[in-house]
Amino acid sequence: MQKPSLPKGTRDFGPVQMARRTYILDTIKETFQLFGYQQIETPSMENLSTLTGKYGDEGDQLLYKILNSGDFIKDVKADDLEKGSGAILSKVSEKGLRYDLTVPFARYVVMNRNELTFPFKRYQIQPVWRADRPQKGRYREFYQCDADVVGTDSLVCEAEIILMIRRVFEKLNLRDYSIKLNNRKILTGIAEAIGEAGNEGPLCVAIDKLDKIGWEKVKEELTQRGFSEASIEKLAPLVSLENDLVGKVEFLKGFLNSSEIGLKGVEELEEVFEILLKMGVDLAYVDFDIMLARGLSYYTGAIFEVKVNGVSIGSVSGGGRYDNLTGVFGLPGVSGVGFSFGVDRLYDVLDELGIFPTESHTSTRLLLTYFDQAGFGYALSLLNQFRNAGIKTEIYPNQVKIQKQFDFANKKEIPFVGVCGDEEINSATISVKNMVTGEQLKMNLAEAIAVVS
Amino acid sequence: MQKPSLPKGTRDFGPVQMARRTYILDTIKETFQLFGYQQIETPSMENLSTLTGKYGDEGDQLLYKILNSGDFIKDVKADDLEKGSGAILSKVSEKGLRYDLTVPFARYVVMNRNELTFPFKRYQIQPVWRADRPQKGRYREFYQCDADVVGTDSLVCEAEIILMIRRVFEKLNLRDYSIKLNNRKILTGIAEAIGEAGNEGPLCVAIDKLDKIGWEKVKEELTQRGFSEASIEKLAPLVSLENDLVGKVEFLKGFLNSSEIGLKGVEELEEVFEILLKMGVDLAYVDFDIMLARGLSYYTGAIFEVKVNGVSIGSVSGGGRYDNLTGVFGLPGVSGVGFSFGVDRLYDVLDELGIFPTESHTSTRLLLTYFDQAGFGYALSLLNQFRNAGIKTEIYPNQVKIQKQFDFANKKEIPFVGVCGDEEINSATISVKNMVTGEQLKMNLAEAIAVVS
Numbered sequence: 001m002q003k004p005s006l007p008k009g010t011r012d013f014g015p016v017q018m019a020r021r022t023y024i025l026d027t028i029k030e031t032f033q034l035f036g037y038q039q040i041e042t043p044s045m046e047n048l049s050t051l052t053g054k055y056g057d058e059g060d061q062l063l064y065k066i067l068n069s070g071d072f073i074k075d076v077k078a079d080d081l082e083k084g085s086g087a088i089l090s091k092v093s094e095k096g097l098r099y100d101l102t103v104p105f106a107r108y109v110v111m112n113r114n115e116l117t118f119p120f121k122r123y124q125i126q127p128v129w130r131a132d133r134p135q136k137g138r139y140r141e142f143y144q145c146d147a148d149v150v151g152t153d154s155l156v157c158e159a160e161i162i163l164m165i166r167r168v169f170e171k172l173n174l175r176d177y178s179i180k181l182n183n184r185k186i187l188t189g190i191a192e193a194i195g196e197a198g199n200e201g202p203l204c205v206a207i208d209k210l211d212k213i214g215w216e217k218v219k220e221e222l223t224q225r226g227f228s229e230a231s232i233e234k235l236a237p238l239v240s241l242e243n244d245l246v247g248k249v250e251f252l253k254g255f256l257n258s259s260e261i262g263l264k265g266v267e268e269l270e271e272v273f274e275i276l277l278k279m280g281v282d283l284a285y286v287d288f289d290i291m292l293a294r295g296l297s298y299y300t301g302a303i304f305e306v307k308v309n310g311v312s313i314g315s316v317s318g319g320g321r322y323d324n325l326t327g328v329f330g331l332p333g334v335s336g337v338g339f340s341f342g343v344d345r346l347y348d349v350l351d352e353l354g355i356f357p358t359e360s361h362t363s364t365r366l367l368l369t370y371f372d373q374a375g376f377g378y379a380l381s382l383l384n385q386f387r388n389a390g391i392k393t394e395i396y397p398n399q400v401k402i403q404k405q406f407d408f409a410n411k412k413e414i415p416f417v418g419v420c421g422d423e424e425i426n427s428a429t430i431s432v433k434n435m436v437t438g439e440q441l442k443m444n445l446a447e448a449i450a451v452v453s
Numbered sequence: 454m455q456k457p458s459l460p461k462g463t464r465d466f467g468p469v470q471m472a473r474r475t476y477i478l479d480t481i482k483e484t485f486q487l488f489g490y491q492q493i494e495t496p497s498m499e500n501l502s503t504l505t506g507k508y509g510d511e512g513d514q515l516l517y518k519i520l521n522s523g524d525f526i527k528d529v530k531a532d533d534l535e536k537g538s539g540a541i542l543s544k545v546s547e548k549g550l551r552y553d554l555t556v557p558f559a560r561y562v563v564m565n566r567n568e569l570t571f572p573f574k575r576y577q578i579q580p581v582w583r584a585d586r587p588q589k590g591r592y593r594e595f596y597q598c599d600a601d602v603v604g605t606d607s608l609v610c611e612a613e614i615i616l617m618i619r620r621v622f623e624k625l626n627l628r629d630y631s632i633k634l635n636n637r638k639i640l641t642g643i644a645e646a647i648g649e650a651g652n653e654g655p656l657c658v659a660i661d662k663l664d665k666i667g668w669e670k671v672k673e674e675l676t677q678r679g680f681s682e683a684s685i686e687k688l689a690p691l692v693s694l695e696n697d698l699v700g701k702v703e704f705l706k707g708f709l710n711s712s713e714i715g716l717k718g719v720e721e722l723e724e725v726f727e728i729l730l731k732m733g734v735d736l737a738y739v740d741f742d743i744m745l746a747r748g749l750s751y752y753t754g755a756i757f758e759v760k761v762n763g764v765s766i767g768s769v770s771g772g773g774r775y776d777n778l779t780g781v782f783g784l785p786g787v788s789g790v791g792f793s794f795g796v797d798r799l800y801d802v803l804d805e806l807g808i809f810p811t812e813s814h815t816s817t818r819l820l821l822t823y824f825d826q827a828g829f830g831y832a833l834s835l836l837n838q839f840r841n842a843g844i845k846t847e848i849y850p851n852q853v854k855i856q857k858q859f860d861f862a863n864k865k866e867i868p869f870v871g872v873c874g875d876e877e878i879n880s881a882t883i884s885v886k887n888m889v890t891g892e893q894l895k896m897n898l899a900e901a902i903a904v905v906s
Contacts, residue, residue: 004503004560004782007548010496012561014568015575018492034840036817036847039471043463043594044497044550044580045517050457064498065520067546069584073538078531085526092545093520095460097497107457108465115467117864119850122468127497131522141496154850156833163837278833329457364489380609380731384616387487394489397572397607411570 009132009140017347019360024346025125027171028145031164032123037147040122042104045095052096054103054328062130064097065089097129101146102325102338109150110329118151125343137313137348148338150325155268157337158302158321159275165306165317166285168341173355176309177316179285182292183269184299184320186252189262190290193255194234196227203227204293211314215239238290245273245288252290268301298322304339311352316345359415366416366452368395368430369405375420382420382430382445389449409435416452462585462593470800472813477799478578480624481598484617485576490600493575495557498548505549507556507781515583517550518542550582554599555778555791562603563782571604578796590766590801601791603778608721610790611755611774612728618759618770619738621794626808629762630769632738635745636722637752637773639705642715643743646708647687649680656680657746664767668692691743698726698741705743721754751775757792764805769798812868819869819905821848821883822858828873835873835883835898842902862888869905 006012013021029039045066052060075091098104101124109116125145134140147164149157165179184200187207191200202225206218215236222232241251249266256262273283294303301321307314319339326334350356366386368379379395386393394414396405402419409417419431423442430448433440443451459465466474482492498519505513528544551557554577562569578598587593600617602610618632637653640660644653655678659671671692675685696704702719709715726736747756754774760767772792779787803809819839821832832848839846847867849858855872862870872884876895883901886893896904 004563005500006496006564007498007500010498012496012565013494014565015491015493018494022492033815034843034845036845038468038816039475040468041466041471043459043465044582045460045463045594047458047460061522064522066550067518067520067542069514069517071538073534073541076534078534081526081529081531081534085524088526089520097519110457111459112465112467117861121847129497141498149850152850156848156850275833278830279837280834281837362486363491377731380728381733384732384734390487392487392489394574395609397602397605397609408570 007140009134009138011139011141015363019362020347020350020356021343022362023357023360024172024343024350025145028168028341029123029125031167031171032147034167035121035160035164037121037123037149040105040108040124041126042098042101042108042124044098044127046098046104046107048090048094048096050107051099051103055099059099062132063099064129064131065093066095066097068092068094098126099130100128101126101144101340102148105146105148106326107329109334110326110331113331119149119154119157120151121147121149123147137344139344143343144340145343146338146340148325148336150334150336153321153323153335155271155302156275158272159279161304161319161337161339162272162276162286163279163281165304165339169285169306172346172350174308174349174353177285178287178307178309180287180289180292180305180307181269181272182289182303183265183301184303185261185265185268185301186256186290187265187293189256189259189265190235190238192259192262194231196231199225199227201297204297207291208293210239210291241290245283245286248288248290265301272302294318294320298324300324300335302337308349311349313345313348313352315342316349317341362392364392364394364412364414366391366393366418366432367405367409367412367414368393368418368420369402369409370396370399370420371402371422373399374422374425378425379418379420382418385445386449386452389453391449391452418448460593462587462591464592464594468816472815473803473809474796474800475815476810476813477625477796477803478598481621481794481796482576482578484620484624485600487620488574488613488617490574490576490602493558493561493577494579495551495554495561495577497551497580499551499557499560501543501547501549503560504552504556508552512552515585516552517582517584518546519548519550521545521547551579552583553581554579554597554793555601558599558601559779559782559787562787563779563784566784572602572607572610573604574600574602576600590797592797596796597793598796599791599793601778601789603787603789606754606774606776606788608724608755609728611725612732614757614772614790614792615725615729615739616732616734618757618792622738622759625799625803627761627802627806630738631740631760631762633740633742633745633758633760634722634725635742635756636718636754637756638714638718638721638754639709639743640718640746642709642712642718643688643691645712645715647684649684652678652680654750657750660744661746663692663744694743698736698739701741701743718754725755747771747773751777753777753788755790761802764802766798766801766805768795769802770794815845817845817847817865817867819844819846819871819885820858820862820865820867821846821871821873822855822862823849823852823873824855824875826852827875827878831878832871832873835871838898839871839902839905842906844902844905871901 051063072092076088080088127141128144129141187204188200191203206221210218219232252266299320300323303320304318305315306317308316321337323335325336370376370379383395415435417433424430429442429444431440431442432448432451504516525545529541533541580594581597582594640657641653644656659674663671672685705719752773753776756773757771758768759770774790776788778789823829823832836848868888870886877883882895882897884893884895885901885904
């Protein structure tokens with residue numbers, strides 16, 4: 001008899017984990033909806049032609065490919081074997097599993113461009129798969145949770161993303177965090193201003209590591225990437241710039257005065273702040289981080305990253321503005337801005353801080369228990385009255401000793417137990433025990449509903 | 454430039470479809486939770502050793518297999534090619550995609566048997582994949598929605614399944630349907646009573662087609678399967694039995710008086726009815742259908758099937774009791790009962806009947822519009838006040854002609870539009886237009902919140 005196991009890097013989510021994940025996801029969904037975002041879902045499988053070449057060579061390696069159905073090997077000849085897996089792949093597989101939610105979204109927008117109402121705000125919460133080496137906190141199947149608005153360049157969208165992040169964190173009782181904000185145009189301007197015009201790509205890649213490896217190592221990397229000593233020296237004051245938001249803006253206006261695009265980036269940033277102020281919102285939690293780069297090359301405007309302070313996991317959310325989401329599928333000029341929440345990371349953060357709600361909204365409130373057949377019948381007669389009052393209620397299904405029924409309630413962390421004995425039957429009452437305080441009181445049905453609700 | 458497409462048999466779900474699917478699934482989830490069921494999720498990928506051999510030869514063919522990562526072809530030799538796909542499969546693939554939710558659930562129970570609290574009530578709503586030929590209403594990726602309780606043989610579970618189905622249908626405004634109920638033991642008893650003891654397998658398979666092909670064709674099939682003419686003749690009165698519930702029970706007690714297991718089946722059925730009556734529930738919608746067989750061979754007790762009347766799609770839910778869920782994974786004796794809702798089918802039924810709610814709970818209620826920069830700033834100042842009152846609100850992000858903003862509201866079916874012009878700014882009001890009635894009224898913020906809520 002085989003002993004079953006899970007594929008490496010995958011997980012089951014049991015009842016407790018699911019209740020907590022649902023708590024996080026419901027909070028996020030509710031917020032997205034409040035801001036007018038609409039949910040879509042795309043298939044788990046995409047044609048390999050849709051996926052391949054979108055994530056770099058390494059990404060192509062990490063794509064899960066699905067074996068063609070039926071006689072999958074029929075087109076493979078003996079001499080193909082010598083050419084290796086790369087040459088054989090297209091003969092045995094034409095579909096792959098979703099690697100992220102961005103490429104499927106781009107495909108969706110292109111295929112539905114005539115039906116969609118632009119600006120189109122969508123959110124999408126689905127698993128993605130990557131054949132990566134599993135390690136702590138990295139899985140081969142994990143959920144992504146993306147929101148994007150496409151078809152507008154309005155900076156209202158950036159301001160609203162900040163508001164959505166703040167709302168989600170407030171609802172999750174996360175209070176110590178910062179929303180790091182920068183603009184890719186500023187980084188382009190900095191490259192110009194330090195005499196490395198056009199080199200913002202390698203500049204961003206190096207700067208992206210500042211938090212992890214420190215300024216000295218970043219300097220080494222920049223030197224290796226061909227940045228002159230003079231350029232690197234010009235960069236230094238930005239790295240060590242300690243100032244408030246207004247101070248940073250003023251500094252940059254001077255620093256970038258020779259770079260048109262750099263000044264445009266500062267201007268966009270200021271407009272986002274202005275929109276927030278017009279909305280009656282202060283700039284709490286917002287941290288203008290000139291050194292925030294984010295690796296992805298397709299960002300062209302604002303970039304975001306959210307870090308929770310005082311926990312081992314850092315970044316739990318991020319995103320940015322792009323101006324060519326769908327060009328690769330033949331529809332140029334679709335600009336937009338998007339961001340995503342790392343659901344697994346948020347889970348770990350709430351767990352580490354111990355701030356998951358103690359009571360789940362999805363689990364049983366009341367277990368009805370009984371001593372004998374008469375009590376069983378009486379409990380059955382009450383059962384649906386509790387449910388009709390909206391109370392999540394169970395009856396222990398088999399007639400066993402009452403202690404076993406109480407054990408069941410304890411293990412399932414059911415907060416109330418209703419006892420149905422002869423006394424309760426005769427007085428048309430029920431004894432309700434609060435499993436947290438231990439208090440037990442006899443009461444009628446209406447009172448019991450009020451107590452348990 | 455490539456034109457993107459979807460893999461055959463897969464679908465995107467756009468905002469309207471998602472809102473409707475969410476409506477159905479939220480109704481089902483809420484009901485499961487009210488009855489104490491807890492959600493779990495299992496990985497999309499399972500080891501092929503977990504999946505293979507569980508769904509028959511045809512099922513094994515329909516499993517989606519995932520190509521091993523890296524140099525997947527390295528173990529395949531030239532002479533393997535001659536042996537064909539079957540021999541090569543195990544060398545190039547060790548994982549497959551979930552084919553249903555039952556086998557993963559059985560695996561989950563076995564792997565977590567020491568942590569779970571039994572009786573364990575779980576529900577699970579996830580996509581499954583089958584490499585079937587796509588046709589109308591049949592997809593290669595579709596959602597299943599299962600609820601099972603394992604570790605108890607109490608017939609309270611059967612009664613509660615009937616209640617859950619009734620509650621879901623009531624909430625979805627489905628009124629014309631029947632919950633067909635039978636018991637596998639009765640079918641075993643019938644086989645005994647007509648002199649075909651032990652042949653309930655082929656009997657069930659043939660009877661299962663009664664609805665589709667009629668009694669004459671079923672008779673032919675039974676003859677082909679080796680049933681004697683005398684047996685088939687004895688079966689005839691059951692097929693044409695028109696009687697109420699009590700009448701059918703009485704008839705069967707006579708018909709099955711020589712079959713111990715048959716009488717046990719009738720007894721179980723009567724107990725389910727008795728439990729329902731003790732719960733204060735009538736037997737409305739319940740139809741004791743002696744000819745309900747359901748093909749799956751692992752059912753051993755009650756079997757269910759729910760049909761909506763007056764629509765082209767028939768069965769939308771079904772299930773039954775089994776007494777050996779996990780034996781194949783080395784854990785014998787785990788009995789339980791489960792059922793599932795066909796989400797795609799329920800969708801099509803509600804669509805065909807035109808009974809989806811006209812207003813979605815997930816989409817935008819109010820769009821704020823404006824004529825110029827001043828109005829834009831004013832609208833921004835109101836925006837979050839609406840949201841803080843719980844109203845799903847959007848602002849048109851770019852300054853365009855107001856007609857275009859109204860067009861946007863119409864296309865997104867947003868029921869209210871707030872107009873922010875000079876008059877409104879000067880009087881600290883907003884003009885709210887009801888997009889359904891066409892009525893437009895100027896009011897202050899508190900009034901607007903009340904109207905739109």
